[in-house]
Amino acid sequence: MGRDAILKSIKNNKPTLIPSAEINLESFEEEIDVLTAFKEKVALVGGTIIELDSVKNIDTKIKSLYPNISKIISCVDESQLGTILISEKTDPHKLESIELAIVKGELGVAENGAVWISENDFPIRVLPFITNDLILILNKKNICSNLHEAYKLIGKRKRTFGLFISGPSKTADIEQCLVIGAQGAMSLTILLIDN
Amino acid sequence: MNHAKKAAIFNKNEAKVNWHDKALWYVREKRDNAAHDVRGWEYLREVASGIKANVLSDLDTYLIEFESNATKNGIKVHWASDAEEHNKIVHKVLETHNAKKVVKSKSMLTEECHLNPYLESKGIEVVDTDLGEYIVQIAKETPSHIVLPAIHKTKEEVDALFQEHLGTTPSNGNPEYLTNEARKHLRNKFLEADVAITGVNFAVAETGGIVVCTNEGNADMGAHLAPVHIACMGIEKIIPKEEHLGVFLRLLARSATGQPITTYSSHFNKPSEGSELHIIIVDNGRTEQLSREDFRSSLHCIRCGACMNTCPIYRRSGGHSYDATIPGPIGSILSPGKDLTKHSSLPFASTLCGSCSNVCPVKINIHEQLYKWRQLIVKDVKQPVVKKTVLKIVGKVLRNRTLYNLAGKSARFMLKYAPRFMVYSKLNAWGKARELPEIKNENFDTWYKINRKNNG
Amino acid sequence: MRVGLFIPCYINQLYPQVAIATLELLEKLNVDVYYPNEQTCCGQPLGNSGYEDDSKGACEVFVENFKEYDYIVGPSGSCIYHVKKHFDILEQTSEVIKVRNNAYELCEFIVKVLGKTDLGAKFPHKVGLHKSCHGLRGLHLGSCSERMDPHFSTEEDLLNNVNGLELMSLNRKDECCGFGGTFSVFEEAISVKMGKDRIQDHLDNGVEVITGADHSCLMHLEGMINRNNQPIKVMHIAEILNSSI
Numbered sequence: 094m095g096r097d098a099i100l101k102s103i104k105n106n107k108p109t110l111i112p113s114a115e116i117n118l119e120s121f122e123e124e125i126d127v128l129t130a131f132k133e134k135v136a137l138v139g140g141t142i143i144e145l146d147s148v149k150n151i152d153t154k155i156k157s158l159y160p161n162i163s164k165i166i167s168c169v170d171e172s173q174l175g176t177i178l179i180s181e182k183t184d185p186h187k188l189e190s191i192e193l194a195i196v197k198g199e200l201g202v203a204e205n206g207a208v209w210i211s212e213n214d215f216p217i218r219v220l221p222f223i224t225n226d227l228i229l230i231l232n233k234k235n236i237c238s239n240l241h242e243a244y245k246l247i248g249k250r251k252r253t254f255g256l257f258i259s260g261p262s263k264t265a266d267i268e269q270c271l272v273i274g275a276q277g278a279m280s281l282t283i284l285l286i287d288n
Numbered sequence: 289m290n291h292a293k294k295a296a297i298f299n300k301n302e303a304k305v306n307w308h309d310k311a312l313w314y315v316r317e318k319r320d321n322a323a324h325d326v327r328g329w330e331y332l333r334e335v336a337s338g339i340k341a342n343v344l345s346d347l348d349t350y351l352i353e354f355e356s357n358a359t360k361n362g363i364k365v366h367w368a369s370d371a372e373e374h375n376k377i378v379h380k381v382l383e384t385h386n387a388k389k390v391v392k393s394k395s396m397l398t399e400e401c402h403l404n405p406y407l408e409s410k411g412i413e414v415v416d417t418d419l420g421e422y423i424v425q426i427a428k429e430t431p432s433h434i435v436l437p438a439i440h441k442t443k444e445e446v447d448a449l450f451q452e453h454l455g456t457t458p459s460n461g462n463p464e465y466l467t468n469e470a471r472k473h474l475r476n477k478f479l480e481a482d483v484a485i486t487g488v489n490f491a492v493a494e495t496g497g498i499v500v501c502t503n504e505g506n507a508d509m510g511a512h513l514a515p516v517h518i519a520c521m522g523i524e525k526i527i528p529k530e531e532h533l534g535v536f537l538r539l540l541a542r543s544a545t546g547q548p549i550t551t552y553s554s555h556f557n558k559p560s561e562g563s564e565l566h567i568i569i570v571d572n573g574r575t576e577q578l579s580r581e582d583f584r585s586s587l588h589c590i591r592c593g594a595c596m597n598t599c600p601i602y603r604r605s606g607g608h609s610y611d612a613t614i615p616g617p618i619g620s621i622l623s624p625g626k627d628l629t630k631h632s633s634l635p636f637a638s639t640l641c642g643s644c645s646n647v648c649p650v651k652i653n654i655h656e657q658l659y660k661w662r663q664l665i666v667k668d669v670k671q672p673v674v675k676k677t678v679l680k681i682v683g684k685v686l687r688n689r690t691l692y693n694l695a696g697k698s699a700r701f702m703l704k705y706a707p708r709f710m711v712y713s714k715l716n717a718w719g720k721a722r723e724l725p726e727i728k729n730e731n732f733d734t735w736y737k738i739n740r741k742n743n744g
Numbered sequence: 745m746r747v748g749l750f751i752p753c754y755i756n757q758l759y760p761q762v763a764i765a766t767l768e769l770l771e772k773l774n775v776d777v778y779y780p781n782e783q784t785c786c787g788q789p790l791g792n793s794g795y796e797d798d799s800k801g802a803c804e805v806f807v808e809n810f811k812e813y814d815y816i817v818g819p820s821g822s823c824i825y826h827v828k829k830h831f832d833i834l835e836q837t838s839e840v841i842k843v844r845n846n847a848y849e850l851c852e853f854i855v856k857v858l859g860k861t862d863l864g865a866k867f868p869h870k871v872g873l874h875k876s877c878h879g880l881r882g883l884h885l886g887s888c889s890e891r892m893d894p895h896f897s898t899e900e901d902l903l904n905n906v907n908g909l910e911l912m913s914l915n916r917k918d919e920c921c922g923f924g925g926t927f928s929v930f931e932e933a934i935s936v937k938m939g940k941d942r943i944q945d946h947l948d949n950g951v952e953v954i955t956g957a958d959h960s961c962l963m964h965l966e967g968m969i970n971r972n973n974q975p976i977k978v979m980h981i982a983e984i985l986n987s988s989i
Contacts, residue, residue: 277505687801
């Protein structure tokens, strides 16, 4: 039973080695405008995407999108709207009633409207899920074409926890009717900046 | 009860069959559209299949590499030979933490091991947090599809269930209302949970990390609130390098639901400060399947469900007709390996149309494996006497021209001259819903002799 | 070029008109065609039922009858697929290999080997093409809707050149009809439902005549059409092509 039995069984039963082949990534390359494709896909997956002229407009924009909320956590220097401070030591359960979280997006992926965010960007892992609404600040220069490129670009990171997040949480489990807002955040807005 | 009998019962309600069929065909069409969007899709499938073939041929090396890297990062790795061992390991972790409340996100492996009833018998509350899984849990049913567990339930049925279990007000099956009510209920469960159990979509050998994909965010809500996260995986979930995730994540959601990617693709490499992350690596018949040359590639499966959506029989019989944890075409080549007798009807629940093999993102030759299982089953599993006898006789007739001519003549005579009640008796299953052809003139042999006798 | 005509057992006995049409069509295309009269069956019904071993005798008879010919042509995608794919259970003598390599379904033979698509045929009706699975996915007679390949279809190439023939578009272009050999009997409920849905697709799209390259599918559909008195006909593609040239 257990480890030794399993490894022994595999050794006995596995076939002759089939070597791995080189992947020809050129086969997947396309002449696309990544920014346009990214914006289309974000909308397709139920997210909202807004291009800002200037980093300075971030807070103005956020206030106009969410005029009435009070429980905000900002994990980005560019936004001063945070009303609640957290650290790695904060009990995640305390974030239950957070209304809005503002997090830095590291990399956008045009083919699926996903954004890579990681533990570098927010101190408590549950934050992007437990918040009612989520805003990601993404530099429009940090958008790549597809996941093959994305993994190259994030390949050197310190690996703890990270995710590709594509749109708000959703489900179609009731008669295939798409419902936006399942267990994670109810909405996802990407503010595209340029610096 | 075998598949054919269950399917016949399912087909008594034609409206339901049409509804079920259309719902899943719609998912198949969405998959087609998403695949069209990817340049080099067929090559991508080839690449994925090649990666999995390499993995299976060096599986022990990759698992050891995975374990070493995961352990270095503070992850606790366990190994379970079978379902029972898996369940015991889960329970032991729960006991160590005095855990009484567990939240679980979608894991077909835990379904396979019947984990829920095991834990419940030990006095532990297990809540399935994927909405579809939650629905079948409160309905006390098993999932009928590996990706869309409640596809067989109408919204009215869900409405009734939620009224009973969540105290919702009647809403005629309003999906937004029902989903929101479930969100509130499940949110409390996440906040109160002692332990979160998830599945594993991919385990990366070179980093020792795992990836869990959801649309709802339920795996993450569980894993990042509870202080203990147990992730359960079959041995075949390993992939060699993190860059290979580019291949598999491009294929998975598109094949499953037609989305370009699931909402969340969460990469766990280290437990968070003060938390524990356990990974249980499970065999439960997989190393035995590995030994079967004809069926080995069924272990490529990434559990996307595309084969189910494209299968005209699955769409018209429903997952429960297969009576197996994993139904549909892939289930029909995995399950006989576990219990040949119990699942002997499954490889025959197919016309071998081949569509499943074409949609499989990891190029499992499902329809060919179905054909091969049939050869094994008739040898090893007791066949209905009538079927076996008739077919063996047919074999003798078809290799003997004289017998063949005689059989042909008799059949034609019967069809032409026997009274209708004899031809279309209960014994004639073909004739239940179909006419046999009208026998007019002579057969082709005779016609040829008369009209072309100088040739051949 | 000597061509051996292979006529599936059920066509021989129950649908001789399809065999006659196939023979006449090949003759009109100036093919030197012979009918080996000791042939029986390709063995497919046994193979698909799990009795591959018991079908060896039939397969050997097949090879014996057809080993002399340059090509073997038959009006059945599923039977030809069986010969090409599943005759691997026989010892691979040079005769077996020759037969497997040179077996052709009728449409494929006309288009690929004879290089003809326009046969000068005429059939002024609304026609629905049933793309039988073994021919489509097994013999690659055409592209299938679930794969991302450029569109092509051997049967469409022939039908689009038939004068007056209007090829109607279906909702599901290549869904299985539900025949599946013994499946039609042992999983009767699903088989019938699948057939019913196929027929309805053709009816919904204004089809007057359903055609295809595999008469097993057509036999199944026609059986249901006749039982239910539905206003639609069934003809093998050989009959359509042969009828007016």
